[in-house]
Amino acid sequence: MPNELPRTTQLDHGITAIDTDHMRPLFDASHLIVENKRAAFVDTGANDSVPLLLKVLEEQNIDTANVDFVFLTHVHLDHAGGAGLLMRSLPNAKAVLHPRGAPHMIDPAKLTRGAQAVYGEERFAEQYGEIVPIDESRIIIVADDAEISLGGRAMRCLHTEGHARHHYVLSDPQSEGVFTGDSFGLSYREFDTARGEFIYPTTTPVHFDPPEAHKAIDRIMGLSPSRLFLTHYSQVTDLPRLADDMHKRIDDFVTMAKRAEKETNRTEKIHRSMYAYFHAELAEHGFSGTPHQIDNIVEIDVLLNTMGLEFWLDHQH
Numbered sequence: 683m684p685n686e687l688p689r690t691t692q693l694d695h696g697i698t699a700i701d702t703d704h705m706r707p708l709f710d711a712s713h714l715i716v717e718n719k720r721a722a723f724v725d726t727g728a729n730d731s732v733p734l735l736l737k738v739l740e741e742q743n744i745d746t747a748n749v750d751f752v753f754l755t756h757v758h759l760d761h762a763g764g765a766g767l768l769m770r771s772l773p774n775a776k777a778v779l780h781p782r783g784a785p786h787m788i789d790p791a792k793l794t795r796g797a798q799a800v801y802g803e804e805r806f807a808e809q810y811g812e813i814v815p816i817d818e819s820r821i822i823i824v825a826d827d828a829e830i831s832l833g834g835r836a837m838r839c840l841h842t843e844g845h846a847r848h849h850y851v852l853s854d855p856q857s858e859g860v861f862t863g864d865s866f867g868l869s870y871r872e873f874d875t876a877r878g879e880f881i882y883p884t885t886t887p888v889h890f891d892p893p894e895a896h897k898a899i900d901r902i903m904g905l906s907p908s909r910l911f912l913t914h915y916s917q918v919t920d921l922p923r924l925a926d927d928m929h930k931r932i933d934d935f936v937t938m939a940k941r942a943e944k945e946t947n948r949t950e951k952i953h954r955s956m957y958a959y960f961h962a963e964l965a966e967h968g969f970s971g972t973p974h975q976i977d978n979i980v981e982i983d984v985l986l987n988t989m990g991l992e993f994w995l996d997h998q999h
């Protein structure tokens with residue numbers, strides 16, 4: 683690529699999107715919120731994202747002592763893997779976690795084993811390194827609908843299952859925005875066309891739960907937001923259409939999984955139908971890239987979504 687991609691995007695209401703460069707550019711965002719000289723991060727990327735997050739503070743003249751919160755929407759490692767390391771440099775920050783997520787950041791052993799099972803040990807070490815624990819005294823556990831004030835800016839944490847049982851979203855009335863983590867799917871900016879943004883669910887193992895995933899969409903839309911900030915990747919605004927697309931695609935993914943359920947080569951079947959689905963839906967969306975370009979962007983999600991759908995098939999009651 684001839685030009686280096688900008689690593690930060692300044693949005694309105696004191697919000698900056700930071701490209702953590704985890705896995706690839708424009709895949710994983712951390713958001714910085716600044717209010718009355720106090721600051722908070724929402725999701726952190728992995729350990730290797732930490733120097734960049736600290737550099738952005740410096741560029742914005744924010745003292746590390748003025749970072750009050752590290753909001754971790756859930757404890758999947760592309761969201762929270764760098765949090766422990768980051769907090770070593772933020773003397774006053776508290777990590778804000780769902781009650782089911784907090785124990786995993788206090789003792790990351792189980793989280794590490796789980797991620798090693800998904801990615802393999804070698805790839806895990808390369809992508810995530812060693813997960814630094816967060817001391818219990820530096821964690822705020824948020825009940826559903828808990829309010830947190832950042833420099834006087836009232837924000838609310840709403841529990842949303844469906845993607846992960848340790849997930850909450852952060853509602854920010856000041857920006858009429860919601861930081862959705864993975865509860866409102868994935869929308870990569872590469873897929874933006876004249877028809878707008880393209881979105882699809884993430885059904886990562888091991889908590890994918892279709893009825894709860896639908897409920898999470900409805901709960902977020904129930905806040906009547908004007909914009910959402912997704913970890914993958916940042917701001918989207920065409921919300922009623924995107925909500926419809928999410929509902930439809932949750933059902934479509936479930937149908938794909940069920941259709942392959944009894945097949946001997948189930949994994950391969952789901953992979954193939956998911957790639958074909960993206961080719962068709964993105965053509966419909968007016969995306970002009972080649973199938974090869976599509977495959978490069980969606981590959982990681984096809985692999986993780988298939989794993990999560992198969993786990994769900996094997997554990998339905």
Ligand SMILES: [Zn+2]
Nearest residue numbers: 758846864886
């Ligand atoms: Zn996740």
